[in-house]
Amino acid sequence: MQEIDLFKQKFIEESMENVSDLEEALFLLENDNTNIDIIERIFRAMHSLKGGGAMFGFNELSDFTHHLETIYDKVRNNLLTVDENIISTTFKAVDQIKHLLNIDDLDEDEKQQLESFKQELIAIVNDDNSKEENKHIELNKQEDTTGVKTYFVDFKPHADIFANGTNVLFLLDDIASLGKVDVFYDNQKVPELSDFDPTNCYVNWKIVVSTEEQLNELQDIFIFVEDECDLNIKAIYNGDLLNEDYYIQYSKELKEKDAVVDYNQLKKLIEDNKSKKPIKTDKKVQYLTAEKISSIRVASNKIDELVNNVSELVTIQAQLQLFAENSEDSKIIVLSENIEKLTRQLRDIAFSVSLIPLQNDMMRFRRLVRDLSKDLNKQIEFVVEGGDIELDKNIIEHLGDPLLHMIRNCIDHGIETPDERISKGKNPTGTIILKAYYQGSNVIIKIIDDGKGIEPDKIFERAVEKGIVEENSDMSRKQIFDLVFVSGFSMKDNVSEISGRGVGMDVVKRKINEIRGEVSIDSVVDEGTTVTIELPLTLSIIDGLVVSVGENKYVIPIAVIEKLLLMTPEINNSIFNNVATIEGEQLPVINLKDVFNIDKNENSTENIIKVKHDEGYVGLIIDEIVGEYQTVVKPLSKVLRNDQYGISGASVMGDGSLSLVLDINRLINNNLKEKIQK
Amino acid sequence: MNEDYKTLISFKIDKHTFAITSLKVVNILPLEDNITQIPNNKDYVLGMLNFHGSIIPVCDLRKIMDFEERERKIENSILIISLDDKKESQIGIVVDSIKEVFDISLDSIKPSLFKNKLGLIDNFAGTINIDDDFIHLLDVNYIVNVIEN
Numbered sequence: 043m044q045e046i047d048l049f050k051q052k053f054i055e056e057s058m059e060n061v062s063d064l065e066e067a068l069f070l071l072e073n074d075n076t077n078i079d080i081i082e083r084i085f086r087a088m089h090s091l092k093g094g095g096a097m098f099g100f101n102e103l104s105d106f107t108h109h110l111e112t113i114y115d116k117v118r119n120n121l122l123t124v125d126e127n128i129i130s131t132t133f134k135a136v137d138q139i140k141h142l143l144n145i146d147d148l149d150e151d152e153k154q155q156l157e158s159f160k161q162e163l164i165a166i167v168n169d170d171n172s173k174e175e176n177k178h179i180e181l182n183k184q185e186d187t188t189g190v191k192t193y194f195v196d197f198k199p200h201a202d203i204f205a206n207g208t209n210v211l212f213l214l215d216d217i218a219s220l221g222k223v224d225v226f227y228d229n230q231k232v233p234e235l236s237d238f239d240p241t242n243c244y245v246n247w248k249i250v251v252s253t254e255e256q257l258n259e260l261q262d263i264f265i266f267v268e269d270e271c272d273l274n275i276k277a278i279y280n281g282d283l284l285n286e287d288y289y290i291q292y293s294k295e296l297k298e299k300d301a302v303v304d305y306n307q308l309k310k311l312i313e314d315n316k317s318k319k320p321i322k323t324d325k326k327v328q329y330l331t332a333e334k335i336s337s338i339r340v341a342s343n344k345i346d347e348l349v350n351n352v353s354e355l356v357t358i359q360a361q362l363q364l365f366a367e368n369s370e371d372s373k374i375i376v377l378s379e380n381i382e383k384l385t386r387q388l389r390d391i392a393f394s395v396s397l398i399p400l401q402n403d404m405m406r407f408r409r410l411v412r413d414l415s416k417d418l419n420k421q422i423e424f425v426v427e428g429g430d431i432e433l434d435k436n437i438i439e440h441l442g443d444p445l446l447h448m449i450r451n452c453i454d455h456g457i458e459t460p461d462e463r464i465s466k467g468k469n470p471t472g473t474i475i476l477k478a479y480y481q482g483s484n485v486i487i488k489i490i491d492d493g494k495g496i497e498p499d500k501i502f503e504r505a506v507e508k509g510i511v512e513e514n515s516d517m518s519r520k521q522i523f524d525l526v527f528v529s530g531f532s533m534k535d536n537v538s539e540i541s542g543r544g545v546g547m548d549v550v551k552r553k554i555n556e557i558r559g560e561v562s563i564d565s566v567v568d569e570g571t572t573v574t575i576e577l578p579l580t581l582s583i584i585d586g587l588v589v590s591v592g593e594n595k596y597v598i599p600i601a602v603i604e605k606l607l608l609m610t611p612e613i614n615n616s617i618f619n620n621v622a623t624i625e626g627e628q629l630p631v632i633n634l635k636d637v638f639n640i641d642k643n644e645n646s647t648e649n650i651i652k653v654k655h656d657e658g659y660v661g662l663i664i665d666e667i668v669g670e671y672q673t674v675v676k677p678l679s680k681v682l683r684n685d686q687y688g689i690s691g692a693s694v695m696g697d698g699s700l701s702l703v704l705d706i707n708r709l710i711n712n713n714l715k716e717k718i719q720k
Numbered sequence: 721m722n723e724d725y726k727t728l729i730s731f732k733i734d735k736h737t738f739a740i741t742s743l744k745v746v747n748i749l750p751l752e753d754n755i756t757q758i759p760n761n762k763d764y765v766l767g768m769l770n771f772h773g774s775i776i777p778v779c780d781l782r783k784i785m786d787f788e789e790r791e792r793k794i795e796n797s798i799l800i801i802s803l804d805d806k807k808e809s810q811i812g813i814v815v816d817s818i819k820e821v822f823d824i825s826l827d828s829i830k831p832s833l834f835k836n837k838l839g840l841i842d843n844f845a846g847t848i849n850i851d852d853d854f855i856h857l858l859d860v861n862y863i864v865n866v867i868e869n
Contacts, residue, residue, distance in 0.1 A: 698770065
């Protein structure tokens, strides 16, 4: 790959981020169409798209974005008001931008489309020209349009200000929360240590603050300390002084000299510069102020590599630990312990690096809800809760499509039309909630809609019709809802071009199972449907209990284990038809030796592991419990994987031997039902 | 290297000598107690092996080719083959013994003499005759395909 291509690739990646930022801001703008911060954000995103586009030869993109930017430049300067039309057009434009980023060359058709789209944009810009002129006159009277003003705060606390429990630093924080601040402190009055009384305040502050808030907001901060300080707040500048080059320079010089800003001096400085500069301040400066680097971009395969290597390290560390424990040398034991500690930390960091917040993926759902609900004339509010929950990026990658599919289902079939909803006495606007939260070592994601729901009886009827279940089968509510995920099931009378409820739900389940997740559904007619997805936090490491069955060792995730029981002759005798009676309670049991076709040895000790399964418990009969380990789960290739028996992965033990990681849910589903039916 | 030549690794299964291209062979390991059995799998899958941190299946080529079972010997070897240098696609195959690594010109490869299938394998890439000894060429992609399905 040529170097320029590499940069292009980077640019596309970055632009995609800009685009999703843009989309996000548009949604905010839709609800709050005068918020200057949001408009600035949109403008900034467009500006970087335009600039980058021109630099890397995406001329069409650059040109197109330029027109879009013009609209928002006008909005920004109050020459244009944001309306429905502008927002819709911008959404369409965002799609166009995505398209332009994804393809190299446009064909003739697309070029024409682009051209007409451009005209549309230009039309918007010109449309409000008349309005513009009026406003222009108005605006020229003001120095700045953003409403930012700069104040000079002279704050001299009395020496006894601490006496009533005031923390002056909190006051400064409060000021900082209003806008941008530049704080100078005057510590000349601080005495020698011998004369220093820690209960007294010796410091004065002078603060230059630029904010959109009014003067009284600033004064309110000091409302409780008015009697304990000398306070003087004056407006000093119309606009954002802290962004003016001359001020930045001035402030820097002062700070180097440890000097304090002086009101009169500052006023004079501003007057001097005002005459030099045009009245209108150049807001471009604002975009140039570099933000603090709080994150860096790293190629995702590097992270994969890091995680892989750390996994290796964990394994090798376990070997070292085993070796050290067997040796008598105290030095090596200490070393091993230190390495263990470091490895653990390193592992935690490496895994946290590969976690990304769920919300990165949420934006497209928001978009989907917006577009689809408009198409279908439905009013839907999409609420995301817990978008900051972090998941392994591999999981998130696999999660996108199933979620999309299910949300589409909600919009298409779940939520009713406004009229229907009103006749049912519901709020005409339907709600879809996407909710994520932690539960133990799992993440739960719920998609909740308040639509029409599905009746279990209907599902059952349908399944009988389709020949999936026998007419006279006795099924629990949960089992009936699980039928939705059976391949070939669909609620036929609901099929539409967007999605058919049930169609593809088997694919959803399969995809989620692929990432070791589980999915279930519950619904109440006219109240709504809830789809619950349960996912492991990361794909590659689990806390597991190592047990032996025959010659092999198996890892059972600790998270599912409820209790460990010793197999007593009493329990053994109580087992009838694969159900054991333990302490008066019945527990379905599975003997793993039966499952894995291992000869039973009369002499071996047996244990029962009581694990959670669905709403109840199941006992797994195993030989011996080896111990609890943190295990790195390695995926098994196609040849080795065996879903039927829940063999989902393998793990390298401390002594270098391998053990199989069991997917308990599958193991039980595939082996328990079968036996009970027999 | 001349394009008309191919480097092959030859190995014995029963009385026959087979060969595969050396480019797809990642490593050769002795067959020791390094294999962990997996329950309920196909009978030619001997188990799994920890190879440089990735877990790969090990299959018995004797069983795949439907030869009689025989006792393990010290010459038994595991050929680790990889299709695209991807770790996921690595597979270990157990052979009776490794014979040699040799270069062969492409035009000395003649159509295969095997007309019938050997167990699951019914596709041979060719036969080479060296000093009245027949070496049967196997296509690695084909073998992996057979094993996976």
